[in-house]
Amino acid sequence: MPRYFINTLGCKVNRFESDAVGMALTSQGWTETQKPSDADVCVINTCTVTGKASVESRHHIRQTIRKNPSAKMVVTGCYAQTEAAEIEKIEGVDAVISHTEKHQLPELIIALYEKGEAHFSEDRNASCRETLFKGINVDALGTRTRPLLKIQDGCNAFCSYCIVPHTRGRSRSMPVAEVMDRLASLGEKGYLEVVLTGIHIGCYGMDLTPVTSFYALLKQMKEAGSVRRVRLSSMEPMEISDEIVDLITSSPYFCDHVHIPLQSGDDTVLSRMKRPYTTKRFKELVTRIHTLSPTTAIGADVIIGFPGETDTQFENTCHFLESLPLAYLHVFPFSPRERTPAASFDGRIDSDTMKHRTARVRAIGNAAKQRFMDAAVGTRAEVMVEKERDRQTGLLKGLTSHYIPVQIEGGDHLMNQLVPVTLEAAPDSGHLMGRREER
Numbered sequence: 001m002p003r004y005f006i007n008t009l010g011c012k013v014n015r016f017e018s019d020a021v022g023m024a025l026t027s028q029g030w031t032e033t034q035k036p037s038d039a040d041v042c043v044i045n046t047c048t049v050t051g052k053a054s055v056e057s058r059h060h061i062r063q064t065i066r067k068n069p070s071a072k073m074v075v076t077g078c079y080a081q082t083e084a085a086e087i088e089k090i091e092g093v094d095a096v097i098s099h100t101e102k103h104q105l106p107e108l109i110i111a112l113y114e115k116g117e118a119h120f121s122e123d124r125n126a127s128c129r130e131t132l133f134k135g136i137n138v139d140a141l142g143t144r145t146r147p148l149l150k151i152q153d154g155c156n157a158f159c160s161y162c163i164v165p166h167t168r169g170r171s172r173s174m175p176v177a178e179v180m181d182r183l184a185s186l187g188e189k190g191y192l193e194v195v196l197t198g199i200h201i202g203c204y205g206m207d208l209t210p211v212t213s214f215y216a217l218l219k220q221m222k223e224a225g226s227v228r229r230v231r232l233s234s235m236e237p238m239e240i241s242d243e244i245v246d247l248i249t250s251s252p253y254f255c256d257h258v259h260i261p262l263q264s265g266d267d268t269v270l271s272r273m274k275r276p277y278t279t280k281r282f283k284e285l286v287t288r289i290h291t292l293s294p295t296t297a298i299g300a301d302v303i304i305g306f307p308g309e310t311d312t313q314f315e316n317t318c319h320f321l322e323s324l325p326l327a328y329l330h331v332f333p334f335s336p337r338e339r340t341p342a343a344s345f346d347g348r349i350d351s352d353t354m355k356h357r358t359a360r361v362r363a364i365g366n367a368a369k370q371r372f373m374d375a376a377v378g379t380r381a382e383v384m385v386e387k388e389r390d391r392q393t394g395l396l397k398g399l400t401s402h403y404i405p406v407q408i409e410g411g412d413h414l415m416n417q418l419v420p421v422t423l424e425a426a427p428d429s430g431h432l433m434g435r436r437e438e439r
């Protein structure tokens, strides 16, 4: 039987799409291999969100071809959307598949393998023009302990630094009935936690007929109760309405975890980024969530060294972050992306300043994470135990509803289960220990 290898770079949406391709090929009798040298077809699902992501994508394409020059090589993802012509020139690449055709990837891979049909999508180097949500047609996704469910794609916002709307196109949503069917299917297959994902999930439903909302979808999910808990991936601050906050902080059906991209703690920088909110609005939102549910993990993204960011604006960001009850930070040094307005903004920050600023904000994030984990010691939680043990300790590992990594002693029968524990400290380890409760 043919073997496939998939290497996924970038975000959860890419991971979901790779999982879907894998599931579809598996259902056709293919087997997955972790080694490109063993594969008949290699797929690189690329990313271009930063310059580094593009370099890594290119590197993985070339490296995989070197490891197995006789395998068929398929490249897809956001880097393949913006740089299709360049990738096509790399010797050994047999297919470059755009986002518009991504839902047909399994069929294209099979045709490439069985009939040698190379395929280069025609909308190369163009924005994705897709207007309908199209997914890979697999019954239910789930090779992971916590399967991803992609409910939305694309973005209409065009923040001044972001390439994503250019690569993935306009916002489009999976129809409500299909979301509910897929969630039910995952529940029937025994999955306990599902991670809802998309590029801009707060926009969910605005493109559907009749128009609906992310809040309405969440309410319907809670009423259906198909799985034990649902985790939401990143949501834009202006789209987290009071009713969404009330719903997710009052119901254990939704994980105690919210991830909100902040990007800067200075209003002038936010406005130059074309982010449609102020620090005041962001703080009100975070305070409301924290007041209603002090144990909810609130994470944020921050971009460091946006062009023209002054020392004062950077200090404003640091002070703002320190004033918030955050559980962790994801810190990204600014990376100019061609075709975005910010790529031509004056005031590029030099690399020493960039390093210094990035290290400082990462330290703020680490301190916030430690504080959040320390506060959880002695409390009870349910850990979603993964199907693989920690390589170093050999212990079971998993995540709490509030996104704290936990390790537990116990047998393999606890894998893929929600295990109640009391949380204990594990100094300098980056995780907590879970003492299992006697039943």
Ligand code: SF4
Binding pocket: 155, 156, 157, 158, 159, 162, 163, 164, 165, 199, 200, 236
């Ligand atoms: S909201 Fe802004 S940052 Fe997020 S994907 Fe859309 S354009 Fe990019």
